[in-house]
Amino acid sequence: MITVSLSYPLSDELLQQWGRPQVTAIGQFDGLHLGHASVIHQAVSLAREQKVSASVMTFHPHPKEVMKKGDYEGYLTPLADKQAILADMGVDVLYIMSFNEDFSKVSPEAFMTDVLLPLQIQTAVVGFDFRFGYRGAGHEDTLRKLGGEQMAVHTVPPFELDGEKVSSSDIRRALQTGDLTQASRWLGRPYRIRGTVMDGEKRGRTIGFPTANLKLDDTYVIPVKGVYAVRALVGNHWISGVMNVGVKPTFHEGVLNPSFEVHLFDFNQQIYGESVVVELHHYIRPERKFSSVDELISQIGNDAQTAKKLLG
Known part of the structure; x- marks a missing residue:
């Protein structure tokens, strides 16, 4: 083309x-x-x-x-x-x-x-x-x-x-309410975002869940804050993972702009500066503030297991 x-x-x-x-x-x-x-x-x-x-x-x-x-x-x-x-x-x-x-x-x-x-x-x-x-x-x-x-x-x-007209505005609303199933049906594919892996706070590595912190390449429609089961294209390979979209309220207050942090399963390569495409397959739960880091670690572990089951 x-x-x-x-x-x-x-x-x-x-x-x-x-x-x-x-x-x-x-x-x-x-x-x-x-x-x-x-x-x-x-x-x-x-x-x-x-x-x-x-x-x-x-x-x-x-x-x-x-x-x-x-x-x-x-x-x-x-x-x-x-x-x-x-x-x-x-x-x-x-x-x-x-x-x-x-x-x-x-x-x-x-x-x-x-x-x-x-x-x-x-x-x-x-x-x-x-x-x-x-x-x-x-x-x-x-x-x-x-x-x-x-x-x-x-x-x-x-x-x-199913008797409903497919429209971009309805897809936006579905993404902003966590209805990924409907958004994917109307799009004919999973919703995708693309970003470059940047230096983050590196907190995930210290708690056993290293993440790739994405800076989005463009002005995407931002899905509702929360945790997602995802697949990410890194180089030529699709890798399953879990992504948090949000402001990390357990560690921060007053943050408005969401971050995009992806934990890839069984992956430990350095990919700073690389472009990554992320497909959002399932919305797992909304973002929330935890009372302790240990509680957060336990929940992330549960989220990872949920994502693995959902992604098959």
Whole structure:
């Protein structure tokens, strides 16, 4: 998959290189959940039928982050994660449109005449709730009307599981209430975070449970504070473990920003400075303050055993 950065207005040089007949899925696609996947799979299928490139157009940063409104609380899939997932879905080209305040004021008509048609998008594939242009004035019918005979539009209906529509906002809520089972079902995979192992307080090593302290690589949606059964990708190997997301109230007071500490089972290598991907598989319990370090050690041991059973 080739990644192409776009900024409005598009340059003639860029259009000469990338303006070609193609089928394009358009949307924010944060989370790349099963609903988003249904849109992208439709675009890839149509592109193969029409014997043209399959592309995806997304927007970065997230419009809610730029406009400072709505319920933006971080990304389910930051850009690097989104790129990795899309590359495995048969997408040929990923267009990343730079979203800023000026671009937010571009009308639906200008988006069509200055972006979509010059790129020679012959078929646009969008979700049922697609909105575009200044203040979200454009929708699927607007897209169809403006495209006329030059651009066909395919609208993908809501994706439902057990009668419930899959949505990014519901996945965020599931993560923030500890409902990992539901979040994983809607995503079609376990929720992942990625971070770099940094020097921590090294307290875990002194109590028999050494941990990798992660500094997240991007602004992720933070799951509810507590203990999780996880699998971590270290180098080329997946390793089971237990992770605490929280402020360590047994040792600290007044801390607001959570830390991410992963204890990997049967693992004793030094991995400072390395990038680690962590999949959250099960929520074990909420974080709480213990009356003594011994009580904490006992509970961590219980958590580790629980995680091992849950992970099989």
